[in-house]
Amino acid sequence: MILSGLALGAVLGFALQRGRFCVTGAFRDIWLVRQSRWLTAFLVTIAVQSVGIFALDAAGVISLGAETFPWLAAILGGLIFGFAIVYAGGCATGTYYRAGEGLVGSWIALAGYALSAAIMKHGPGAPIVEGLRGVTAPVGTVHDLLGVSPWVLVAVLVVGVGAATWHHLRKDAARTKPVQLPAKRKGLARLLFERPWNAFATAVVIGIIGIVAFPLSYAAGRESGLGITTPSADIVAFLVTGDVELVDWGVMLVLGILVGSFIAAKASGEYRMRVPDAQTVLRSAGGGLLMGLGAAIAGGCTIGNAMVGSASFTLQGWVSFAAMLLGTGIAVRFVFGARSRATASAPAKTPVGV
Template identity: 85%
Template sequence: MILTGLALGALLGFALQRGRFCVTGAFRDVWLARQSRWLTAFFVTIAVQAVGAFALDAAGVIELGGGAFPWLAAILGGLVFGFAIVYAGGCATGTYYRAGEGLIGSWIALGGYALAAAIMKHGPGAPVVEALRGVSAPVGTVHELLGVSPWILVALLVAGTAAAVWHHLRKDAARPKPVQLPARGTGLARILFERPWNAFATALVIGLLGIAAFPLSWATGRESGLGITTPSADIVAFLVTGDAELVDWGVMLVLGILLGSFIAAKGSGEFRVRVPDAQTVLRSTGGGLLMGVGAAIAGGCTIGNAMVGSATFTLQGWVSFAAMLLGTGIAVRFVFGARRAERTVAAPTPVGV
C-alpha cells in the first residue's frame, strides 16, 4: 500500500515541475514585486483541500482533530523557515522538484534540509524541539477557538479565494496575448510537456492530489495528508540506522516527487545538470540547513503547515503560514536590499559630482 505514496508523489512532482509551482516565489513576489498571483494560486490549493478534507472527515474516512497549539514553535519555526527558503532558493517542494530537473544547488539544499530535520527530530536537537513545542495553548483549531462549524470557514475561504482568482483572470484577459510558437507535439503530449501550465490549473491539480493523499496515507496507518519534512528526516534516519519501519507512505511520497519532476523535466526538455558557483553552494547549504531546523520546530513546511494545516484550519497551520510569509519578507529585505546597495556602490559616479 505504501507504493501509492510513490505514485501520488510522482503525479505531484510532475505537476509541480510543469506548473513551475514555487511557494517561495509566491511569498517573495508579495514583498519584492507587490504581486499576489502565485499566492492566490497557493490559496487555491488550500481551499480545494479544505473542501475535500472536511468532506472526508464528515464521511468518516479520516478523522480530523485539533490537539494542542504549540504557538511558540509555530512562530519561531515559521520565521526561520520563511527566512531560509529565500537563501536556499526554494521551499521543500520547490527544492525537490528542482533537484529532479538536475539543479545541483537544489540537491545541496535538499541534503542540508533533510539532514537538519533529522537532527532536530531524531538526534541531539530533539529535546530543543520538544521544549519549544511544549509551550502550547489547549485549543488547536480555528473553528474550535471561534466555536463555529468548520464549514463556515471553508465557505469563507472558498469564496475569498474565488474572488481573488476572478480578479487575476480579469487582469489576464486584459493583457495582450503572447505570440504562440508552432506546436511540436500533438494531443496529450503537447498538453503535458509543451504548453505552459496555468498557475490556477496547476493549483487545482495539486489541491486534488492533496485530497487523495488523505485516504491513501490513512490506509497505511499514517494519519496525515501531504507532508515533506518528517519523510525527509526519516530518509536520513533510515540511511543511518537501517530501520525499515521508517520507510512509510510519506517517504515514498517525497521519492515520488523526485521521480515525477524528473519525468516532467525530461519530457519537456528542461532537464539539465547545472553546477552552481561557490556563493550559491554556500547559500544553498546554509539555507537548506536552516529550512530543516525551522520546519522541524514549526511542525511542518509550506506543505505540511501552510497548505495542509491551513486547509484543516489548525492554528499551527495558519500561524506558521503567517510567520513563514513574514520570515520571507525579512530575508527579501536582507538579500535584495544588500544587492541594491552593492549595485549602488559599484555604479560609476555621475560627472560633476
C-alpha cells in the first residue's frame, strides 16, 4: 500500500509544477506587493480539504483532533520557517517541485532542509524539539476552544474564501487577455502541458489530493495526511542507518513529488538544468538548513501545518500559519529592504558618450 504514496505524490508534484503553485510566493506577495491572489488560492486548498477531511472524520474513515497545543514551538518554529523560505527560494513543496525541474539551487536547499530536519528529529537536536514542544496549552483545536461544532468553522471558512476567490476571479476577468499563440498540442495534452493552469483550479486539485491522502495513508498504517518534513528527515535517517521501517507512505509521497514534477517539466518543455551563482548557493544552503530547523520545531511546514493542520482547525496549524506569514514578512524586509537601500546608495552611472 505504500506505493499509493508514490502515485499520489507524483500527481501532487505534477499539479504543483503545472500550476506554479508556490506558497513562498503567496506569502511574499502579501508583504512585497500587497497582493493576496496567491494567498487566496492557498486558502482555497485549505477550505476544500477541510470539507473533505471532516466528512471522512464524520464517516469514521479517519480520526481528527489534537489533545494539546504546543504554542511555543508553533510560534518559534513558524517564525524560523517563514524567514527561511525566503532565503531558500521556496517552501518544502516548492523546493521539491523545482528540484524536479532541474533547479540546482533547490536541490541544495532540499538537502539542507532534509539534513537539518533529520538532526532535529532523529539526532542531537531531538531533545531540544521535545523540550520546546513540551510547552503546551490544554486545548488543541479551534472548535474545542470556542465550544462549537467544527462544521461551523468549515462553513465560515468556505464562505469567506469563496468571497475572496470571487473577488479575484472578477478582477481576472476584467484584465486584458494576452495574445494566445497558436496551439502546438490538441485536446488533453494541450490542457495538461501547454496552457498555464489557473491558480484557483490548481488549488482545488491540490485540496482534493490532500483529502485523498488521508484514507490512502491510513490504509498504509500511517495515520496522517500530506506531510513533507518528517518523510524528508526519514530519508536521511534511512540513508544513514539502513532501517527500512523508516521508508513508509510519507517517504514515497515526497519521492513521488520529484517524479511528478520532473514528468510535468519535461513534457511541457520547462525542464532545464540551472546552476546558481555562489551567493545563491550559500543562501539556498542556509535557507534550507533553517527551513528544516523551523519545520521540525513547529511540527510541520506549509503543508503539514499551514494546510493540513489549518484544514482540521488545530491551533498548531493556524498559529504556525500566522507565524510563518510573519516570518516571511521579516525576511522580505531584510532581503528586499537591503537591496533597495543598496540601489539607492549606489552612485549614478554616467551615460555613455557624455
